[in-house]
Amino acid sequence: MARTKDPAVRTLLLNRAAQMLRMRQPVTLRALVAGTGVSTMAVYTYFGGMDGLWKALRQEGFTRLAAKLAAVTTSADPVRDLAALGAAYLANALENPDLYRVMFDEGFDLEDTGAADETLHRLVHAIDRAKANGRFRDEIDPLELATQSWTIGHGLASLVATGPLPHQALAHGVPMLTALFTSAGDEPDRCRQSVERGWGLMPPAGPGSRERSDRP
Amino acid sequence: MARTKDPAVRTLLLNRAAQMLRMRQPVTLRALVAGTGVSTMAVYTYFGGMDGLWKALRQEGFTRLAAKLAAVTTSADPVRDLAALGAAYLANALENPDLYRVMFDEGFDLEDTGAADETLHRLVHAIDRAKANGRFRDEIDPLELATQSWTIGHGLASLVATGPLPHQALAHGVPMLTALFTSAGDEPDRCRQSVERGWGLMPPAGPGSRERSDRP
DNA sequence: CCACAATACATAGCATCGCTATGCTTTCAG
DNA sequence: CTGAAAGCATAGCGATGCTATGTATTGTGG
Incomplete structure (x- = not known):
């Protein structure tokens, strides 16, 4: 009424x-x-209020991230898929650097943590598949390895998107993820090839698509 | 006059x-x-103006970080020293989480980049020593490996200090750095021991030393 | 069908923000 | 010793986020 x-x-x-x-x-x-x-x-x-708007904006950022990750096609090579998810994560952060900053600045309170959980679950699922394929050791904790992959992705995204590292520093993702997945049990050469295949979907370092309009 | x-x-x-x-x-x-x-x-x-104050505050943050890293004693084990530097980096970020956020938010313009360069140079120097000791392969680029170590440290600091990961997630630093340094050529078991030794100086996850006074 | 009430919405005003114009005071240089 | 340049305090400006108040609108119970 x-x-x-x-x-x-x-x-x-x-x-x-x-x-x-x-x-x-x-x-x-x-x-x-x-x-x-x-x-x-x-x-x-x-x-x-404005706080609620920022919170909703964070939510929107995670929704867009989830959509970006959902667009990653899963293949028969789970290690490639892991790298592809990392590349998609970084691509999203670089396409919306300010939104990415809002997502990880000043608290994490979201109205619905489902989108964020979805993100981690995708990594966990790919790691489970890698274990099933014998690429990773059985005693690997999927959640822990997923968290470590996320840490690498976030560190790279944070330092490149609004930090001091140039865009070409994104190439560090390949050796870092290769090192991490190799330590999880994967065979080094094969791991590197898988990671490079997954990372290859990374968009090249072009000028950002931001318009930089200071005048409304 | x-x-x-x-x-x-x-x-x-x-x-x-x-x-x-x-x-x-x-x-x-x-x-x-x-x-x-x-x-x-x-x-x-x-x-x-306030912008200049924030810039000076960033500078102060890097100065404190450099002092914290300078307090790390170098040993005969360069890989241990690398981990110790990483632990000191994280300890500094967790003791002053807000200052750390200011350092890496909204641009990096400092009045004197010497302190920041100092930080990276310390890592590079330790990596050089590791190469000289035969721990890392000769073809390893020290600056690249230092950047990758920094990325791990920053990712961890950012996600734990003002992010969603709990303090105990700092323990991820050991396997991540071990994976990275192993991929650089170090022998896995020995690497793990060195990293654990260096990381051991990490202060335990206690309640933050912040006082949380909202009322002036 | 209709009147009531609850809610959306616009307007105006408040305290506070960063910043600057102005004038006084201090202090180093010649 | 004197003058000018810089430090410094005060007061005020535009803009900010927010709230109080009044009006308009619309879903709902009788």
Whole structure:
């Protein structure tokens, strides 16, 4: 017995905020609602304030990441798939560096941790397959190895996306993942080939697709 | 033919800012100068604005990190030293998590990159010693391996200090560094022992030393 | 079908933010 | 000793996030 929220407004604000982030414009309350026809109160009715908007933005980032990882085709070579997942993770971070930063800055509180869990589960599943194929030792803990792969991916993404390392430093992913998976039991040469195959889907280091518009 | 700046004011503001960061109080211009006797203009005469203060704060962070790494004693086992440097790096990040975040957020512009270069050079030097001792292969590029070690350290620090991983996830440093150094040519068992020895100086996962004072 | 009530939404104002213009005070140089 | 340049405090400006208040709208119970 009351007015209902229009979901279109929520997604509109969310998309606009993501776009402002991409364009490197400061995401401010007034600038966000300017030009949308809605007023500042909309942010409070739909997100409860700017904090809620940032939280929803983090959620959106994980959703996009999950979509990116879902696009990775699984092959008969689970080690290749692991490297491909890592490459997709890094590609996502480099395509939306500011969104990636928001995801991992200032707390992790999400409304729905399902997307983040999904991400880790994909790695765990690929590791399970690698164990079943005899590539990794039986005593390997899939969750631990997945966490370590994630640590490498995040370290690389963080240092390259908004850090001091140049884009070509992404090539470090191959030897690092090869070292990690070799230590898990895989045969070195074969491991390297698998990782290189999976990592090969990495987009080349081009100029970022950001438009860098300081003027709205 | 003019008045000279008092360096004490600069360091006072810097230390106070670092303390506010540690206490998790928002570092705002007015709150920073409140109680110091100086006015808001001091921040502009000494730092040129809040941006300059953040830059100086990043510099301070690297200085503290360099001091922490300088306290690591070099032994006859260069692989142990590498792990010890990694442990010191992580210990510093966990003791000052907010300062660490400032160091790696929003650009890297420092006034003096010497401290940051110092950090990497320490790793490179230890790797050179490992090569001289026959632990690592001759064709290993020290700078590349140092960068990879740094990536692991930063990934771990970032995910644990202000991220989703619990403190005990720091233990992942041992297998990851062991995998990396083994791939560089070190003998696996000996490598693991060296890394564990160096990593052993890691302070145990206790409650952070932060005081969490929201009320000034 | 309809009136009530609960909710969305716009407007206006508040405290605070970083910053700067202004004037006074200090202090080094000639 | 004097003048000018720099430190420094005060006050105010635009912009920020947020909230109080009033209006409009719409789903629902009788």
